[in-house]
Amino acid sequence: EKGGYEHFMLKEMYEQPKAVTDTFSPRIKGNDIVIEELGMTDEEIRAIRKIMIVACGSAYHAGVTSKYVFEGMARIPVEVDVASEYRYRDPIIDEGTLVVIISQSGETADSLAALRESKARGARVLGIVNVVGSSIAREADNVMYTWAGPEIAVATTKAYSCQLIAMYLLAMKFAKVRGQVTENEMKRYIEDMKRLPDQIELLLNNQNRIQKFANRYLAARDVFFIGRGIDYAISMEGSLKLKEISYIHSEAYAAGELKHGTISLIEEGTLVAAVLTQEDLYKKMISNMVEVRTRGAFVLAVTNEGNDEVERAADYVIYIPETNQYFTNSLAIIPLQLFGYYISVGRGCDVDKPRNLAKSVTVE
Numbered sequence: 446e447k448g449g450y451e452h453f454m455l456k457e458m459y460e461q462p463k464a465v466t467d468t469f470s471p472r473i474k475g476n477d478i479v480i481e482e483l484g485m486t487d488e489e490i491r492a493i494r495k496i497m498i499v500a501c502g503s504a505y506h507a508g509v510t511s512k513y514v515f516e517g518m519a520r521i522p523v524e525v526d527v528a529s530e531y532r533y534r535d536p537i538i539d540e541g542t543l544v545v546i547i548s549q550s551g552e553t554a555d556s557l558a559a560l561r562e563s564k565a566r567g568a569r570v571l572g573i574v575n576v577v578g579s580s581i582a583r584e585a586d587n588v589m590y591t592w593a594g595p596e597i598a599v600a601t602t603k604a605y606s607c608q609l610i611a612m613y614l615l616a617m618k619f620a621k622v623r624g625q626v627t628e629n630e631m632k633r634y635i636e637d638m639k640r641l642p643d644q645i646e647l648l649l650n651n652q653n654r655i656q657k658f659a660n661r662y663l664a665a666r667d668v669f670f671i672g673r674g675i676d677y678a679i680s681m682e683g684s685l686k687l688k689e690i691s692y693i694h695s696e697a698y699a700a701g702e703l704k705h706g707t708i709s710l711i712e713e714g715t716l717v718a719a720v721l722t723q724e725d726l727y728k729k730m731i732s733n734m735v736e737v738r739t740r741g742a743f744v745l746a747v748t749n750e751g752n753d754e755v756e757r758a759a760d761y762v763i764y765i766p767e768t769n770q771y772f773t774n775s776l777a778i779i780p781l782q783l784f785g786y787y788i789s790v791g792r793g794c795d796v797d798k799p800r801n802l803a804k805s806v807t808v809e
């Protein structure tokens with residue numbers, strides 16, 4: 446059932462190129478994005494004043510990435526919240542709000558409660574769900590499925606990657622209808638999206654190098670992930686991947702926040718993973734990397750091919766292939782997933798079924 450792989454997590458990571466393709470291909474028609482299941486007319490799309498994304502765990506992280514994509518591409522204000530907070534905070538939403546609930550299982554108790562709360566307040570609810578016919582899929586006004594296929598490992602990989610794709614498609618659709626992208630930009634986004642599966646494959650084939658690197662950090666006590674903007678979102682997901690299956694303490698920080706407290710935790714040899722895929726923020730990131738390195742940190746960088754500048758501030762660099770500024774998380778997450786996986790394997794942890802965790806959290 447694991448198809449020759451040692452763990453479901455590894456198998457599912459390797460299924461990502463296909464899962465991602467299955468999620469975007471039915472929704473790309475020529476140079477256009479067609480999402481019939483969205484069930485919204487262009488007029489309705491134009492009438493949306495705010496998008497409220499609600500989810501838990503990794504699905505929440507996919508939501509944080511989407512905020513940057515939606516705001517940048519489609520120029521619509523986006524709020525993101527974890528479902529357990531949202532449901533009790535008296536959120537300000539109305540008929541002009543599109544609430545997007547992201548969930549792999551479609552059964553997460555807090556996400557389902559957030560959905561019900563949103564509907565009760567008159568908002569339109571779209572579910573981005575992986576499990577067909579699940580509770581969230583049934584109760585949402587509309588459902589856009591991620592076609593990742595069954596995901597068994599507790600640590601999500603392929604479903605998360607498909608959530609990103611679904612959200613990019615949605616942002617592209619909204620951007621088009623609201624007149625925020627030119628035909629050429631749209632063409633370019635579609636071309637970039639079609640290249641993602643091969644690029645993901647390429648990064649997966651880098652596994653030996655990442656395994657070797659991970660083996661040097663099996664005894665790490667704390668790991669910090671830093672990034673800015675969309676790279677802060679990926680840092681959160683990289684950090685969760687590591688901690689949930691390896692039991693190593695890790696945290697994600699917006700790189701500019703380091704000097705407001707966290708930098709005092711950096712000691713000789715502390716591993717800091719820095720993600721920098723946004724060209725306009727390279728310089729700022731590099732100066733943060735220099736700051737932690739001067740205090741003894743070992744800096745692992747994940748950045749775009751061609752950013753050679755980074756070598757002066759990092760001890761180890763993983764390059765991701767070229768894509769546009771909005772899709773980089775789909776590539777940067779691959780080495781971080783592999784890193785978490787190999788640390789967990791190296792420490793002899795139960796990779797697919799980490800302690801205290803369940804695949805779907807159906808209780809509050």
Ligand code: M6R
Nearest residue numbers: 502503504548549550553600601
């Ligand atoms: O099924 P859901 O997407 O609603 O689950 C949400 C979280 O429980 C889930 O993403 C969790 O954080 C994963 N274990 C992360 O790998």
